[in-house]
Amino acid sequence: MDSLLDNAPCGFLSFTDTGTIVGINATLLELLGYSPGELEGGHIESILSMAGRIFYQTHFFPLLKLHTRVEEVYLLLRSRGGENVPVLANALRRERDGAIVNDCVFVTMRQRARYEDEILQAKQAAEEANRLKDEFLATISHELRTPLTAILGWLHILRTRNPTPEKIARALAIIEQNAQLQAQLIEDLLDVSRIISGKMRLDVQPIDPLIFIEAAIESVRPAAEAKSIRLQPVLDTGVGFISGDAARLQQVVWNLVSNAIKFTPKGGRVQVRLERINSHIEIVVSDTGIGIRPDFLPHVFERFRQEDQTIQRRHTGLGLGLSIVRHLVELHGGEVNVYSPGEGEGTTFTVVVPLMIIHSTLDLAQRTHLRLSTLNQPPQIIQKLKGILVLVLDDEAHVREMLATLLGYYGAEVIVAASAEEAIEMLGHHRLDVLISDIGMAGEDGYAFMQRVRQLPVARGGRTPAIALSAYARVEDRLAALHAGYQMYITKPVEAAELIAVVASLVQRASPE
Amino acid sequence: MAQDILVRNNVKVIGQGVQPMMFAHGFGCDQNMWRFVTPAFEEDYQLILFDYVGSGNSDLRAYNTERYSTLKGYAQDVLDICDALDLMDVIFVGHSVSSMIGLLASIQEPERFERLILIGPSPRYLNDAPDYVGGFERADIEGLLDMMERNYIGWANFLAPVIMKNPAQGALAHELTESFCSTDPKIARLFAEVTFFSDNRTDLPEVTLPSLIMQCSEDALAPLEVGTYLQHHLPNSALRVLQATGHCPHMSHPEETIRVIKEYLSREGSPHPATE
Numbered sequence: 001m002d003s004l005l006d007n008a009p010c011g012f013l014s015f016t017d018t019g020t021i022v023g024i025n026a027t028l029l030e031l032l033g034y035s036p037g038e039l040e041g042g043h044i045e046s047i048l049s050m051a052g053r054i055f056y057q058t059h060f061f062p063l064l065k066l067h068t069r070v071e072e073v074y075l076l077l078r079s080r081g082g083e084n085v086p087v088l089a090n091a092l093r094r095e096r097d098g099a100i101v102n103d104c105v106f107v108t109m110r111q112r113a114r115y116e117d118e119i120l121q122a123k124q125a126a127e128e129a130n131r132l133k134d135e136f137l138a139t140i141s142h143e144l145r146t147p148l149t150a151i152l153g154w155l156h157i158l159r160t161r162n163p164t165p166e167k168i169a170r171a172l173a174i175i176e177q178n179a180q181l182q183a184q185l186i187e188d189l190l191d192v193s194r195i196i197s198g199k200m201r202l203d204v205q206p207i208d209p210l211i212f213i214e215a216a217i218e219s220v221r222p223a224a225e226a227k228s229i230r231l232q233p234v235l236d237t238g239v240g241f242i243s244g245d246a247a248r249l250q251q252v253v254w255n256l257v258s259n260a261i262k263f264t265p266k267g268g269r270v271q272v273r274l275e276r277i278n279s280h281i282e283i284v285v286s287d288t289g290i291g292i293r294p295d296f297l298p299h300v301f302e303r304f305r306q307e308d309q310t311i312q313r314r315h316t317g318l319g320l321g322l323s324i325v326r327h328l329v330e331l332h333g334g335e336v337n338v339y340s341p342g343e344g345e346g347t348t349f350t351v352v353v354p355l356m357i358i359h360s361t362l363d364l365a366q367r368t369h370l371r372l373s374t375l376n377q378p379p380q381i382i383q384k385l386k387g388i389l390v391l392v393l394d395d396e397a398h399v400r401e402m403l404a405t406l407l408g409y410y411g412a413e414v415i416v417a418a419s420a421e422e423a424i425e426m427l428g429h430h431r432l433d434v435l436i437s438d439i440g441m442a443g444e445d446g447y448a449f450m451q452r453v454r455q456l457p458v459a460r461g462g463r464t465p466a467i468a469l470s471a472y473a474r475v476e477d478r479l480a481a482l483h484a485g486y487q488m489y490i491t492k493p494v495e496a497a498e499l500i501a502v503v504a505s506l507v508q509r510a511s512p513e
Numbered sequence: 514m515a516q517d518i519l520v521r522n523n524v525k526v527i528g529q530g531v532q533p534m535m536f537a538h539g540f541g542c543d544q545n546m547w548r549f550v551t552p553a554f555e556e557d558y559q560l561i562l563f564d565y566v567g568s569g570n571s572d573l574r575a576y577n578t579e580r581y582s583t584l585k586g587y588a589q590d591v592l593d594i595c596d597a598l599d600l601m602d603v604i605f606v607g608h609s610v611s612s613m614i615g616l617l618a619s620i621q622e623p624e625r626f627e628r629l630i631l632i633g634p635s636p637r638y639l640n641d642a643p644d645y646v647g648g649f650e651r652a653d654i655e656g657l658l659d660m661m662e663r664n665y666i667g668w669a670n671f672l673a674p675v676i677m678k679n680p681a682q683g684a685l686a687h688e689l690t691e692s693f694c695s696t697d698p699k700i701a702r703l704f705a706e707v708t709f710f711s712d713n714r715t716d717l718p719e720v721t722l723p724s725l726i727m728q729c730s731e732d733a734l735a736p737l738e739v740g741t742y743l744q745h746h747l748p749n750s751a752l753r754v755l756q757a758t759g760h761c762p763h764m765s766h767p768e769e770t771i772r773v774i775k776e777y778l779s780r781e782g783s784p785h786p787a788t789e
Contacts, residue, residue: 017765018758043758045733050649051656053733054709057760058541058609059664065764066545074663076656116663 001025011087011106017065019044022101031108033080049076049084060091064102068093074113077106086113143185147178188320195327201491202245202331204475206356209281210235212246213274216253224261224270231257232271239276243356243475244332252328252336255321256285256349263347264289279355280334286348292340300338301326329353333475354476385500386411388507389430393423393449394438394469403436403494410500420444424452427461433507435461439470439481446470447484454485465506469494515597522563522594523570527551530558532627533600537591539609539633539761540708541701543569546608549767553775561598565590567700576700584610584711588617595625602627604778608763609633609734610708613716616747620719629724630774633760634743635735636713645714646738654709658702665698717746724750725777727770731758751777 001023005012011028015021024039032039032047039046045053052075063070069092077085087106094101154171157163163171194200217233224231253272260270264287273284292300301322329336334353340346390412392403397418404414415430417423420443423435435453439446446468456462468481471492478489488502518524525544528534534554536547544562551560564571565587580586591614595603603626607615612634619626637647638654724747728740737754744752753773757766 019765043731045731049656050653050733051660054649054653054657055660055664057732057734058539059661061759062542062546062761062764066542066548074660076660120662 011108013044013047013104013106014101015044015104016099016101017061019061028106031079031085031106032077047077049078052076052078060089064091064093074109075106086110088112140185140189144182147182147185150178151175151182188324191324192320195324200327200331202248202475204243204245204478206241206243207246207249209239209242209249209274209283209353210237212250213253213272213283216250216257217272219254220258220261223258227261227264227266227268229261229264229267230269231261232269234271235274236276239274239281239355241356242281242332242353243479244353248328249332249353252325252351253283253285255325256283256351259321260285260287260289260347260349263287276355277352280352281355283351283353284348285351286346288346291343291345292338292347293343294340297338297340301336325351331474385504385507388412388433388503390414390434390436390503391417391423391426391430391432391464392436393417393420393441393446395419395441395443396438399438403499406494406496406499407503412503420449420452423449424456427453427456427464430461432461432464434503435464435466436469436503437466437486439468439472439477446486447480450481450484450486465509467499467502467506518593518597521566521572521575522590523572524594524598525562526559526598527562528555528558528560530554530556532558532602532604533561533598534558534604534606535561535563535591535594535600537605537607537611537615538564538568539607539611540704541696543696545569546761546764550763550771550774553771558604561594561600561603563590563594565704567704568696573697573700576697578703581700581703582707584614584617584707584713587611587614587707588621591615591618592622592625595622601625604628604630606630606774607632607634609635609760610711613711613713616713616716616720616724619722620716623721626722628722629720630727630777631724631743632727632763632770633729633732633735634726635739636717636743636746637711638709638734639712641712645742646736648734648736648739649709654705657709658705661701661705662698665696665701714746717743718748720747720749722749725774726750726752727762727773728752728754729757729759729762730754732760734760753777 001012006026008025008027011031012023012025013021013028014023021039021042021044026036029036029039044056048056055075060070060073060075069090071090073089073091075087075089077087079085086109088109089104089106091102091104094103154175158168158171161167191200213235214233217231221231257270257272264270268288270285270287273282273286275282326336329351332353334351336349336351339348339350385407388411390407392400392407392414393416394400394403395418400416400418404416407414415426417426420441423437427435437446437449441449450466450468453464453466454462465488466486467488467490468484468486469490469492470477470481481489487506490499490502523544528551536544536551538544538546543564547562551562554560567573567576567581577586580589587610591605594600595618601624605615605619605626605628607613607629609632612629612631613636615626615629615631619629635647637645638649639647640650641647726740726743726747728735728737730737740752740754744750755762755766755769755773757769759765763770
């Protein structure tokens with residue numbers, strides 16, 4: 001063997017159809033821990049793992065003989081010490097010196113084998129997720145059809161029979177109840193779709209948790225009474241304000257309490273507790289219901305999951321409520337946990353949400369109000385942006401261009417900066433009406449930038465109304481931006497109508513007409 | 514119906530003889546693996562070649578997880594083909610797992626077959642300590658399944674038709690772009706599990722037909738102990754240890770394979786090959 005091949009950076013092996021090794025280079029000998037001359041005349045199986053031997057006999061050799069070549073075949077070799085060596089093999093069958101030989105090169109793939117493991121696992125996980133979705137689709141069609149059946153059935157009765165006034169009242173009540181059930185299912189589905197696409201938005205205001213908890217309890221009271229379940233609110237008054245979306249938090253509590261009622265047998269008890277613990281509020285919903293098996297507890301908050309088929313038959317539902325709960329609570333910077341001693345032992349859900357940090361210069365309620373009130377008035381907005389000078393600061397060129405174009409459509413004049421330094425410089429030279437800045441930027445971020453702006457004298461733009469743009473949608477991110485000195489906060493992806501409305505409202509506030 | 518079976522199993526009938534000789538491929542390949550030995554029998558026999566459902570160019574739509582979850586389902590393929598072609602007195606030549614498939618078919622319908630030729634057979638691949646040596650532990654087979662899965666990721670491209678560079682066999686020119694041993698990854702995995710996790714030891718005494726066990730020297734898939742075990746437990750069987758090594762003597766040592774089969778077929782007491 002010439003020295004070029006002998007020391008090539010890959011293993012080389014030549015063998016006959018009978019498997020006898022007729023050539024092997026130094027690289028392969030070294031890889032497998034053999035001395036020169038040791039393997040020649042031996043059998044190819046002596047350097048293959050057990051699995052590799054079967055694969056060689058059932059796949060590799062038949063293919064090589066029939067195709068005359070094989071490419072990129074994964075094989076497990078075996079070293080002298082019994083260690084598996086993963087390689088990628090290419091082989092060619094040809095005539096040399098009057099005899100047929102099979103020439104084969106091996107490239108090691110220890111790293112790649114690990115990487116492939118991860119890909120295979122990801123593939124399996126994707127297949128599992130897909131299976132769950134298929135099951136979910138089956139459940140959903142069933143769940144959506146069930147109330148529909150009741151609605152259509154009663155409508156048919158109303159049309160074709162001659163119903164008494166009592167029957168009519170009864171029919172209408174059932175139709176309404178089922179229509180509401182279906183509306184709730186669709187609402188849940190839309191929420192899941194918003195969560196998946198990252199479009200779930202909160203309308204954040206300072207709120208007293210008592211208000212939404214009591215509202216949620218009131219709305220499920222009839223369901224509890226129908227099952228003779230004792231609903232016990234134990235609510236501390238004056239726990240303080242949290243900043244959040246009242247409707248969404250009511251949805252969280254409603255989901256937990258109605259779940260508790262659903263999974264608690266007649267005559268049971270459901271308790272809702274509210275208390276303040278340090279800088280958090282804690283909402284605890286506990287029941288005397290059927291409980292949860294320990295092995296299912298970790299999956300309680302996963303989408304499309306319900307404990308098992310038997311439960312599914314007894315209890316309808318899509319298995320979406322709790323995944324929505326978790327997501328909403330996390331959007332509020334909080335967390336939700338579940339505890340159950342076991343089947344038949346009841347379940348306890350605990351929601352923890354941070355209390356609001358009161359900052360004297362902020363007026364959250366007013367800003368939220370402004371934002372909402374301007375949203376539905378596009379014609380005036382177009383007028384409002386005429387003659388307005390806006391500075392856009394973003395380190396992403398595409399985003400800068402998109403925002404400049406968008407604001408330009410509505411009549412604004414736009415200047416752009418790619419860094420905080422550049423923006424500070426521009427502030428000195430232009431009299432800006434509004435400043436829009438990205439939060440997460442390379443170099444100085446949007447928080448530090450705004451703190452510097454607010455220290456500037458008024459004449460150099462120190463009081464320019466400012467909007468923070470960020471992909472983070474959590475409450476603490478919003479609060480951090482407001483603390484840094486921004487007036488408004490918009491989450492990415494930016495919706496045109498929202499951006500324009502916010503810019504317009506800021507300008508209007510700064511210079512009341 | 515008969516035509517459906519012939520399409521389903523990609524059945525090819527060749528040869529000028531009368532007595533049927535059926536060649537059944539093993540796990541991992543298809544009927545193409547017989548191409549080095551069949552020419553030697555074309556003149557004297559009617560040769561029947563086929564692919565099991567799920568292998569080669571069979572109709573994948575006919576694959577049924579339940580039916581093919583045991584070797585009996587594969588044996589039914591063999592019997593279906595015998596029925597479709599109305600075959601009797603079949604000389605069955607099975608490689609590897611097909612040896613057991615052939616035994617099962619012969620137990621079910623012995624009248625169809627005249628004798629069985631088993632190349633590299635094994636009634637059980639896993640060791641069963643302390644008395645039985647199959648050659649493998651379960652972990653070895655799981656390693657094989659893993660290796661198959663990794664290779665099947667790119668299998669479709671890998672198995673794309675290639676130009677056969679074999680100037681010595683000009684007659685194959687019309688098959689230049691044929692693809693060999695193509696397989697569906699999911700089915701191949703199930704076939705591997707059925708093959709390597711099966712235990713047919715208790716079926717052996719039920720075989721009534723004479724058989725030849727062709728055992729290779731140094732076959733990783735069927736160690737010598739397995740050949741000996743078979744000879745002891747398979748009634749009316751003869752063991753022949755080949756000089757050939759490996760697991761595919763019909764591919765690696767076609768001459769010796771042909772010679773041994775011919776010797777066995779011409780032995781006293783066997784029907785003479787029919788010639789027109």
